[in-house]
Amino acid sequence: MLSKWKNLLEKLSAIEDLEEEEIAEILDAQDPELEKELFQLADQKRKEYVGDEVHLRGLIEFSNFCRKNCLYCGLRKDNKTLKRFRMSPEEIFSVAERAHRLGIQTIVLQSGEDLHYDAKTLAELIWKIKKLGVAVTLSVGEWEEEEYIIWREAGADRFLLKQETFDRELFSKLHPDDDFDQRLRCQQKLMEIGFQTGSGNIVGLPWQTTKHLAHDIKMFQKMDFDMIGIGPFIPHPSTPLGQHHTDTQLKLKLTLKTVALTRILTKNAHIPATTALGTLVAGGRELALRCGANVLMPNLTPLAYRSSYEIYPGKICIQENWGACIPCMKKMVEKMGRKVATNPGHSLKNRSRVHS
Numbered sequence: 001m002l003s004k005w006k007n008l009l010e011k012l013s014a015i016e017d018l019e020e021e022e023i024a025e026i027l028d029a030q031d032p033e034l035e036k037e038l039f040q041l042a043d044q045k046r047k048e049y050v051g052d053e054v055h056l057r058g059l060i061e062f063s064n065f066c067r068k069n070c071l072y073c074g075l076r077k078d079n080k081t082l083k084r085f086r087m088s089p090e091e092i093f094s095v096a097e098r099a100h101r102l103g104i105q106t107i108v109l110q111s112g113e114d115l116h117y118d119a120k121t122l123a124e125l126i127w128k129i130k131k132l133g134v135a136v137t138l139s140v141g142e143w144e145e146e147e148y149i150i151w152r153e154a155g156a157d158r159f160l161l162k163q164e165t166f167d168r169e170l171f172s173k174l175h176p177d178d179d180f181d182q183r184l185r186c187q188q189k190l191m192e193i194g195f196q197t198g199s200g201n202i203v204g205l206p207w208q209t210t211k212h213l214a215h216d217i218k219m220f221q222k223m224d225f226d227m228i229g230i231g232p233f234i235p236h237p238s239t240p241l242g243q244h245h246t247d248t249q250l251k252l253k254l255t256l257k258t259v260a261l262t263r264i265l266t267k268n269a270h271i272p273a274t275t276a277l278g279t280l281v282a283g284g285r286e287l288a289l290r291c292g293a294n295v296l297m298p299n300l301t302p303l304a305y306r307s308s309y310e311i312y313p314g315k316i317c318i319q320e321n322w323g324a325c326i327p328c329m330k331k332m333v334e335k336m337g338r339k340v341a342t343n344p345g346h347s348l349k350n351r352s353r354v355h356s
Contacts, residue, residue, distance in 0.1 A: 005034045013041055016264055017221075023214035027257055035253060039291035042260035049268040050294045054333045055345035056326065057137065057272070058104035060095050061301040061309035062087040066112025068141070070164075071174050072205065074236035074310040075112040081238045083308045086116060089125045091302070096129045099300050102326055105344040106135040108160075108297065113141035123154035130155035135344035137198075142178075142186050145193070152193050157346065159190045160198035162229055165205065166219040167212045174205065187223070196347040198227030198270075203258050204251040205233045206244045213258055221265040226347035227295075228269050230259050231276035234312035252281050256291050263292025268348040270295050279316050289336060295345070296333070298325040 008022055018026075026038065063086045066075040074082060087095075096107045107129055111117070117140075126136050137158035138151060148159070163183055165171050171180045190197045201216045220228050232255045235242050255277060263271055272295035277284030285296065299317055301309060307318050317325050330340050 005029065005031060005037075009034070009037055009041060012038075012261075012264055016045070016267065018261075018265070020211070020214040020218050023217055023261055024210045026261065027210035027213055027254060035257065038257060038260050042263045042292035043290055045264050045267065046292045046294060050270070050348060052338045053294070053341035053345070054289065054338050055106065055270065055295045055341045056104060056329060057106040057108050057295060057297045057345075058096075058099040058300045059108045059110060059297045060087075060092055060099075061110050061299070061305070062092050063111035063114045063116065064305075064309045065114040065116065066141075067115060068113050068175070069177050071176070071240045072202065072233060072236070074238060074312060076239060079236075079238045082310060085305045085308050086114070087302070087305065089121060092125060093128050095300055095302060096134070097132060098323070100132045100134055102323055103342075104134065104298075104300070104326070105341070106137060106158075108137040108139060110139040110160075111141075119143070119147040119150045123150050126151055126154040126156045135346065139198075142183065145189050148186075148190060148193055148195070152195060156195070157344075158196040158198065158227065160200075160227060160229065161187055161190065162198070162200040162202075163187070163216075163219075164200070164202050165208065165212060166201070166216050170205070170207055170212055173207060187225075196226040196349075198229060199223065199225045200227075200229030200231070201258070202231060202233045203255040204246055206241055210254075213254070217258065217261050217265055220262055220269070224349060225266070225269055226349055228262055228266060228271050229274060230255060230262060230271065231274035232280045234276055234279060234314070236310065236312050248280060252277075252284065252287075255280075256287055259288050259293055260291040270345065270347070272297055275299065275315060275317070276312065279312070279314055286332060286336065289333075289338070296329045298323075298329055 064075050065084050069076045135157045138156050139160040168180045232251050235244050271293045273285035273288035273293035277288050333340050
């Protein structure tokens with residue numbers, strides 16, 4: 001068995017590719033030595049393709065209203081226990097301005113799928129934030145092509161629209177009011193419009209197998225996303241999947257292996273060390289940074305709203321003073337012998353996209 005893993009890792013190192021079945025075999029393996037060598041290889045490839053810089057993306061969660069009913073998400077519209085909020089455009093801009101003064105080079109505007117903010121309102125906000133000289137990432141869900149174009153023309157640089165799973169049957173179970181093909185079309189359209197486009201998945205979902213995860217990784221590679229977010233499933237008690245619990249350490253290892261394999265196969269995609277990993281286990285983000293990740297996302301949502309943006313429970317840093325996580329993350333990065341980037345960290349993919 002050891003020789004088999006050695007052959008797979010040698011192949012992975014040499015050609016930076018594996019078949020889906022081979023990826024699933026590595027994900028299935030419970031071998032500490034294999035994991036150690038895989039993580040070292042991913043860290044080596046990270047250094048080769050994206051360098052030692054870690055990019056800080058300032059996250060503003062501006063609304064927790066959502067029109068969708070995804071089974072795993074605490075923001076789902078049928079969750080009646082959640083205290084809902086919406087920030088005004090003026091509030092959002094004020095936070096972005098303060099973040100910029102603290103040296104944040106990218107502002108991430110994230111919400112549930114909330115139709116309260118029409119395309120024009122968000123476009124005006126994007127335009128104002130871009131005047132600060134920062135990059136702007138949107139994570140607001142599925143919209144029509146015309147609205148995506150309006151936001152791109154207003155200056156938005158990036159758009160994150162996670163697929164969560166690239167298995168059609170699993171997607172339909174998890175997303176009762178979503179369309180698998182429409183989600184893919186949105187991602188493709190975002191690329192065509194000129195957005196740096198992000199996708200991603202959740203690891204440890206009910207009904208999910210390592211074959212599903214292997215397929216996700218190959219789709220990340222095939223679609224050549226600029227950004228890929230990978231985080232563990234943390235059940236929310238006010239959702240239909242709230243009672244689904246799995247072994248924490250197994251889920252941690254599976255998530256880290258997914259991060260590592262994604263780094264090697266996608267080469268220079270930006271991959272965050274997610275807050276969900278840091279919530280799952282203490283030091284989870286540092287572990288991800290050691291096996292392929294190169295992005296951190298300090299939460300800059302105002303304290304009054306932060307605890308209500310509850311996709312999953314127990315999120316770390318909820319009660320920290322505003323902005324306190326920025327120096328904390330900088331120390332984390334420096335302690336690892338890495339450095340915090342001082343540039344916006346645009347896509348490293350070789351595309352003819354104009355960054356404004």
